[in-house]
Amino acid sequence: MSTENDENSETRKSIGARRNPASQEAILDAAEYVLRQSGLAGFSIEAVARHARAGKPTIYRWWPNRTALMLDVYSRFKHVRPFPDTGTLRGDLIGFLDRQLLGFWSDGLPGLVYRAVIAEAQNDDDAAAALQDYQAERKQWAAQIIERAKLRGEVPETTDATLIIDLVVAYAWHHLLLGQLDEAASRIEAVVDTVLRGITGYKEVVP
Amino acid sequence: MSTENDENSETRKSIGARRNPASQEAILDAAEYVLRQSGLAGFSIEAVARHARAGKPTIYRWWPNRTALMLDVYSRFKHVRPFPDTGTLRGDLIGFLDRQLLGFWSDGLPGLVYRAVIAEAQNDDDAAAALQDYQAERKQWAAQIIERAKLRGEVPETTDATLIIDLVVAYAWHHLLLGQLDEAASRIEAVVDTVLRGITGYKEVVP
Numbered sequence: 001m002s003t004e005n006d007e008n009s010e011t012r013k014s015i016g017a018r019r020n021p022a023s024q025e026a027i028l029d030a031a032e033y034v035l036r037q038s039g040l041a042g043f044s045i046e047a048v049a050r051h052a053r054a055g056k057p058t059i060y061r062w063w064p065n066r067t068a069l070m071l072d073v074y075s076r077f078k079h080v081r082p083f084p085d086t087g088t089l090r091g092d093l094i095g096f097l098d099r100q101l102l103g104f105w106s107d108g109l110p111g112l113v114y115r116a117v118i119a120e121a122q123n124d125d126d127a128a129a130a131l132q133d134y135q136a137e138r139k140q141w142a143a144q145i146i147e148r149a150k151l152r153g154e155v156p157e158t159t160d161a162t163l164i165i166d167l168v169v170a171y172a173w174h175h176l177l178l179g180q181l182d183e184a185a186s187r188i189e190a191v192v193d194t195v196l197r198g199i200t201g202y203k204e205v206v207p
Numbered sequence: 208m209s210t211e212n213d214e215n216s217e218t219r220k221s222i223g224a225r226r227n228p229a230s231q232e233a234i235l236d237a238a239e240y241v242l243r244q245s246g247l248a249g250f251s252i253e254a255v256a257r258h259a260r261a262g263k264p265t266i267y268r269w270w271p272n273r274t275a276l277m278l279d280v281y282s283r284f285k286h287v288r289p290f291p292d293t294g295t296l297r298g299d300l301i302g303f304l305d306r307q308l309l310g311f312w313s314d315g316l317p318g319l320v321y322r323a324v325i326a327e328a329q330n331d332d333d334a335a336a337a338l339q340d341y342q343a344e345r346k347q348w349a350a351q352i353i354e355r356a357k358l359r360g361e362v363p364e365t366t367d368a369t370l371i372i373d374l375v376v377a378y379a380w381h382h383l384l385l386g387q388l389d390e391a392a393s394r395i396e397a398v399v400d401t402v403l404r405g406i407t408g409y410k411e412v413v414p
Contacts, residue, residue, distance in 0.1 A: 049388060068374055090226065093275035110249065115329040116330070118326075118329065118331060119325075119326040119327075119329035119330060120384075122323060122325065122326035122328075122384065122385070123321040123323070123326060128385075128386055131385070132385055132386070135237040135385060136333055142214075143358070153375075160397065163397055163398065163401065164401075166218075166381065167374060167377075167378060167398070167402075168400065169377045169381065170372065170374075170380065170381035170382075171374060171377045173377065173380065173381050173384070174376065174380050174381065175377075176329070177325060177329065177380070178328075178335075178339055178342060179335055179339070180339075187370060190367065190370055191370065192372070194370065194371075194374065194402070194405035194406070195401070195405060195406065196372075196404055196405075197403035197405045197406075198400075198401035198403075198404045199401070199404075200404065
């Protein structure tokens with residue numbers, strides 16, 4: 001087994017018959033390519049390794065399983081979409097639900113991939129842990145929407161940001177998993193307005 | 208192939224080598240037994256057929272796949288728990304979230320079975336259709352909680368019962384699928400109070 005240092009060093013390329021080292025980014029590129037070309041059914045560590053010209057052990061060094069790799073591809077899709085910052089809590093929550101969640105998933109591959117990740121997390125402890133970590137990180141980001149609203153005085157300092165984000169994310173997940181994204185999207189404003197009224201001391205800011 | 212009438216008639220029992228007809232109820236009993244004894248991993252149409260002393264075609268006549276059968280066992284667990292009727296909307300929603308959803312799932316097998324059903328619905332169209340039907344039926348029942356509150360004058364006639372029930376059910380699903388039932392259970396009152404304040408024109412009834 002080569003050390004991680006070996007794997008990343010330039011000299012590694014000259015070792016004739018052995019495979020070139022593949023960077024994490026190159027493996028994610030290959031994983032995305034395989035997902036787009038072959039769909040979920042054709043997505044395996046083996047197929048990604050072949051396409052990345054990497055050894056399977058190289059991939060397993062960074063990703064313990066297929067789900068963790070799939071979740072990282074999904075996360076890369078998502079990172080090109082910045083969190084909304086519209087100047088009002090209402091605008092931000094609508095943008096979050098519309099562009100980060102429901103609309104993002106409607107866009108074909110991301111929704112399919114995320115459904116598969118959630119499904120695998122129900123049967124596999126490693127996949128479940130990966131999903132929990134990802135969710136915790138994303139929700140911490142999303143909570144900034146509420147923190148900004150506190151700074152603007154739209155909601156009291158005591159508002160439970162986690163609970164508000166949980167309600168919004170849960171609504172989106174539920175309809176993704178039931179295959180009802182369109183129905184959910186048609187009620188985005190009603191959902192956000194219900195949640196906003198639910199926050200004690202909420203004062204609408206007119207932008 | 209015998210007709211359904213043949214299958215249910217008493218005379219069928221006398222046909223020597225052919226298997227005794229198994230009623231739907233007997234098959235559900237067997238399915239529950241197999242689930243309790245062997246868990247999800249050992250749950251198959253084959254194992255249920257063996258235990259019910261029924262032919263696999265008999266089972267497939269009523270349940271198109273493993274998931275549909277699992278969902279019916281789950282539903283039977285649930286039917287022994289009546290929807291709450293406490294006299295207030297707040298009490299009913301807390302009871303619904305606590306006893307019909309989060310607490311019901313914490314009780315071992317029902318939560319495991321429902322997670323498996325939801326996971327399979329992500330990969331299989333028949334399982335997805337079975338889950339959608341089940342959800343639609345359950346939500347129609349749960350909406351009666353809101354309809355009773357309308358009759359008591361707790362919420363306006365125009366309240367969108369579907370949206371309120373969706374928010375509550377979605378919150379519960381999300382935490383079931385993340386393996387965070389305890390965390391979710393610790394915030395039941397906060398969730399219900401947020402949703403109630405979110406209903407325009409909500410007036411708390413003191414029981």
